[in-house]
Amino acid sequence: xxxxxxxxxxxxxxxxxxxxxxxxxxxxxxxxxxxxxxxxxxxxxxxxxxxxxxxxxxxxxxxxxxxxxxxxxxxxxxxxxxxxxxxxxxxxxxxxxxxxxxxxxxxxxxxxxxxxxxxxxxxxxxxxxxxxxxxxxxxxxxxxxxxxxxxxxxxxxxxxxxxxxxxxxxxxxxxxx
Numbered sequence: 001x002x003x004x005x006x007x008x009x010x011x012x013x014x015x016x017x018x019x020x021x022x023x024x025x026x027x028x029x030x031x032x033x034x035x036x037x038x039x040x041x042x043x044x045x046x047x048x049x050x051x052x053x054x055x056x057x058x059x060x061x062x063x064x065x066x067x068x069x070x071x072x073x074x075x076x077x078x079x080x081x082x083x084x085x086x087x088x089x090x091x092x093x094x095x096x097x098x099x100x101x102x103x104x105x106x107x108x109x110x111x112x113x114x115x116x117x118x119x120x121x122x123x124x125x126x127x128x129x130x131x132x133x134x135x136x137x138x139x140x141x142x143x144x145x146x147x148x149x150x151x152x153x154x155x156x157x158x159x160x161x162x163x164x165x166x167x168x169x170x171x172x173x174x175x176x177x
Contacts, residue, residue, distance in 0.1 A: 026059040057158035083117035
């Protein structure tokens, strides 16, 4: 198998990232699972480990634009922490069907764990300028509109579109870059 063309830049530059649940399973239909994502982002922000510029959370994946001193490590920590916490929630809620699917779709080489939540990789793309930043933000924020979930991006609860419209969002994002 060839190596991915997606690589993390070594600077603090913002990167466009995609994190996808294995088999595109709908894990983020429960408020408690999305809250875990927010808690992790807030922790990373409060500890100056991550700068969040924008995001969108859909039922089976998320996109974000983020920067950090070692973004690869921070995204790895984010995915590891959120996977463990989300699986704990699913076990506590007795979500047997979803847990069984997370077990079935787990990669064979992951022998140290029972389930796999996230697909490997996050397809990092360095944001090379303002034009690309605006294009990626628009792409993210229009995702639920294109899917027919909402008519206006600011109506999607799990998005930074409200932040960019000057309205309060669920988490702070850096809207000036």
